[in-house]
Amino acid sequence: MARGSAKNRESGANQNAENNGNGAFEAKLWATADALRNNMDAAEYKHVVLGLIFLKYISDAFEAKHTELDALRAQGADPEDPDEYRAVSIFWVPPEARWAHLKSMAPQPTIGQLIDDAHASGSGQHRSPGVSP
Numbered sequence: 001m002a003r004g005s006a007k008n009r010e011s012g013a014n015q016n017a018e019n020n021g022n023g024a025f026e027a028k029l030w031a032t033a034d035a036l037r038n039n040m041d042a043a044e045y046k047h048v049v050l051g052l053i054f055l056k057y058i059s060d061a062f063e064a065k066h067t068e069l070d071a072l073r074a075q076g077a078d079p080e081d082p083d084e085y086r087a088v089s090i091f092w093v094p095p096e097a098r099w100a101h102l103k104s105m106a107p108q109p110t111i112g113q114l115i116d117d118a119h120a121s122g123s124g125q126h127r128s129p130g131v132s133p
Contacts, residue, residue: 033049051119055099055102058090058093062092062093069084093118096114097118097121
């Protein structure tokens with residue numbers, strides 16, 4: 001009986017660790033992703049998720065450079081000049097496609113179209129010479 005009690009305590013401790021640590025967060029994240037996916041096929045859903053991850057990645061890189069350029073305004077830097085970003089191989093993100101703007105518009109029923117437009121605004125910015133569109 002002592003062995004069973006120890007096993008039950010160990011199981012309970014694992015459940016508490018999952019509920020207090022990353023386990024609860026992972027469960028909530030999974031439930032949210034599943035709700036977002038709704039009736040969409042997983043093969044199609046991956047394109048939506050990967051597109052959002054890419055959009056967040058280029059937005060983060062843009063924001064970091066934007067902050068740097070903003071601090072250098074006195075030396076003539078222009079944080080809204082697309083060439084400042086192209087010069088260092090960073091996507092220039094127009095104001096309506098920036099993550100902060102999209103995040104603020106997330107509750108709107110048009111968020112899907114806004115995200116599609118944000119993706120379209122960045123397409124073709126960094127093509128290699130000799131590569132067809």
